[in-house]
Amino acid sequence: MRTxxxxxxxxxxxxxxxxxxxxxxxxxxxxxxxxxxxIRMRSVMNCHRxxxxxxxxxxxxxxSEQFPTEVVFAAGAMPWNxxxxxxxxxxxxxxxxxxxxxxxxxxxxxxxxxxxxxHGMMLxxxxxxxxxxxxxxxxxxxxxxxxxxxxxxxxxxxxxxNTPESFDEDAxxxxxRQIERMRERMAAELGLEGSSESLQRAxxxxxDAREYYRKTVALLxxxxxxxxSRELQEIFGMNYFGARENVTLCKALYQAAAELxxxxxxxxxxxxxxxxxxxxxxxxxxHMSREVEILYWAPxxxxxxxxxxxxxxxxxxxxxxxxxxxxxxxxSVELERICDRFSVEGFVIVNVWGCRxxxxxxxxxxxxxxxxxIKHITINVDLVDRNNYAFxxxxxxxxxxxxxxx
Amino acid sequence: xxxxxxDVGSLSTxxxxxxxRLEVIASDVVLxxxxxxxxxxxxxxxxxxxxxxxxxxxxxxxxxxxxRENVTFANxxxxxxxxxxxxxxxxxxEIRTILEIxxxxxxxxxxxxxxxxxNFAMNDKCAAGCGRFLEVTARAMGVPLDQLGEVSAHSQxxxxxxxxxxxxxxxxxxxxxxxxxxxxxxxxxxxxxxxxRAASLLRTVTISGRVGMSGGVALNSGVVRALADALKTxxxxxxxxxxxxxIGAAFIGQRQVASRDA
Numbered sequence: 105m106r107t108x109x110x111x112x113x114x115x116x117x118x119x120x121x122x123x124x125x126x127x128x129x130x131x132x133x134x135x136x137x138x139x140x141x142x143i144r145m146r147s148v149m150n151c152h153r154x155x156x157x158x159x160x161x162x163x164x165x166x167x168s169e170q171f172p173t174e175v176v177f178a179a180g181a182m183p184w185n186x187x188x189x190x191x192x193x194x195x196x197x198x199x200x201x202x203x204x205x206x207x208x209x210x211x212x213x214x215x216x217x218x219x220x221x222x223h224g225m226m227l228x229x230x231x232x233x234x235x236x237x238x239x240x241x242x243x244x245x246x247x248x249x250x251x252x253x254x255x256x257x258x259x260x261x262x263x264x265x266n267t268p269e270s271f272d273e274d275a276x277x278x279x280x281r282q283i284e285r286m287r288e289r290m291a292a293e294l295g296l297e298g299s300s301e302s303l304q305r306a307x308x309x310x311x312d313a314r315e316y317y318r319k320t321v322a323l324l325x326x327x328x329x330x331x332x333s334r335e336l337q338e339i340f341g342m343n344y345f346g347a348r349e350n351v352t353l354c355k356a357l358y359q360a361a362a363e364l365x366x367x368x369x370x371x372x373x374x375x376x377x378x379x380x381x382x383x384x385x386x387x388x389x390x391h392m393s394r395e396v397e398i399l400y401w402a403p404x405x406x407x408x409x410x411x412x413x414x415x416x417x418x419x420x421x422x423x424x425x426x427x428x429x430x431x432x433x434x435x436s437v438e439l440e441r442i443c444d445r446f447s448v449e450g451f452v453i454v455n456v457w458g459c460r461x462x463x464x465x466x467x468x469x470x471x472x473x474x475x476x477x478i479k480h481i482t483i484n485v486d487l488v489d490r491n492n493y494a495f496x497x498x499x500x501x502x503x504x505x506x507x508x509x510x
Numbered sequence: 511x512x513x514x515x516x517d518v519g520s521l522s523t524x525x526x527x528x529x530x531r532l533e534v535i536a537s538d539v540v541l542x543x544x545x546x547x548x549x550x551x552x553x554x555x556x557x558x559x560x561x562x563x564x565x566x567x568x569x570x571x572x573x574x575x576x577x578r579e580n581v582t583f584a585n586x587x588x589x590x591x592x593x594x595x596x597x598x599x600x601x602x603x604e605i606r607t608i609l610e611i612x613x614x615x616x617x618x619x620x621x622x623x624x625x626x627x628x629n630f631a632m633n634d635k636c637a638a639g640c641g642r643f644l645e646v647t648a649r650a651m652g653v654p655l656d657q658l659g660e661v662s663a664h665s666q667x668x669x670x671x672x673x674x675x676x677x678x679x680x681x682x683x684x685x686x687x688x689x690x691x692x693x694x695x696x697x698x699x700x701x702x703x704x705x706x707r708a709a710s711l712l713r714t715v716t717i718s719g720r721v722g723m724s725g726g727v728a729l730n731s732g733v734v735r736a737l738a739d740a741l742k743t744x745x746x747x748x749x750x751x752x753x754x755x756x757i758g759a760a761f762i763g764q765r766q767v768a769s770r771d772a
Contacts, residue, residue: 470714474629474716479629480629482631484634496576497634500576500589500590500591500615500632501589501591501630501632503588503589504589504591504592504627504630507588507589507591507592507627508592508627508630
């Protein structure tokens, strides 16, 4: 069992985090007026969830990407997505120090910085100590291993979920049973009691938020809405579905999108960004955005647009978990839908060093693009660790791609 | 109307001067050195002198290459991928696949029947397989850069050289020299190493039609031979391959002038 948490441990960790705050890495791109409210709301929500997670009495659950957070909220815990938190905090903290720490511990620089980042944050002891680590084994097995390391480091239970690729009743039932057992263990070992009423409430909040999310995505199909795709990406990354305030945030974003749609602003040709996404002020994004409109791929996935069945919550959550799986055949079908509906003319395939997932599906993406006569570029880049990247190394090929798009 | 294309590369800066019949009247190459703006000025003046013209005779200047944005007198700047595409199309319209190996990068480019780029790929992570790689290994072997092709023709055995990292490859070459491996064999190994990497790059864009090679490394007959072996096809090498990007830039200048005057 885990060692007792020291008094004031989380307060110290919060101070460590504040101590890492550095200069912003770039100019904030001017946001359309209609969007400012939603952006500010997201900022406040992020501040609040940070503060909540650092409270000594909070129950914190480390979660991996696309984890069913409704289950966490139902248990009265705070989900802490170790990967997206690292990316969000990379805008503010001294990332060089973080990566130095990982190197000093012998973690190779060839490993994806989206994994080294969270590891460094833990080495810097500025993530709040978790009460439990909850992980699924997709989309990234490296992340799943990272989660297990986190469990060992903090000496807390790790509850892992295996998600099969096949989408059938056997597989869905298998995942649903795992989620049920996960809830039982959280209750038995941690006192994180998630009643069926609290689960139902979290699922209802999730669905309410999803309704606004879906309507926003629908507006994006027919209108060029500057900044909206980025906000969808942020909401997808936060994965706060199941929390009441996420409904308010998704509603504010939808209202902003509806307002922008009335003005019908123009924009460049549409490209989708496939792969890990850097923080919003990253020079690569700013450079490309001058010529093309960037839509982020992941927030548009079908799994993000589904409502949960409130009468069969776990079954429905299990379905969604499988649909999040990086299955190349299903992804190809998804791409067809996204390209058709959003009038996509280009792919930006971004492979952060060491990401085997993107490397694995890249041939499918390139074949798809060739078949559909979609212009594409593959950029091998490190979006976070400046020791592995210089803008000038990739600018030339990006410019050539932008010339192709014209 | 006269147009000039200037290709400001990492090692050398090239210029080409073209008339409205799309004839290259003059070309020039200078070392880039520390200041690419100065190199662009120098080659611009030199190409004008060669053609017996002055700046007032030039209607449009297009720059390309890594230093393209630093040239203040340019009317337009474009990536060398676009420029090499048109430059190669101009010399041989049958070419659909291009390998351009420059000082610090290599590019596989596929073009359509009009010279427009359809797809491209570039090396990343390291300059292994590029001009700099040849420069470094040539120095380690004590062979002048422009004699590498001829030396490799005398090779009797194949020596394998890795192509992951320029610095590591140099270490390998130094070790091979130290144990008395014949220099022609090492040079051939270096060429094979570059060709293997280039062949992979070309396959990622799908090889179709005639394959042409441009960029300074195309002057090395050993690399061209190794590439032809790796791809099992003839490689079309243009005259003045290192100036092809500048010619493409000058050609784009002609198109700009034509559309402006239309």
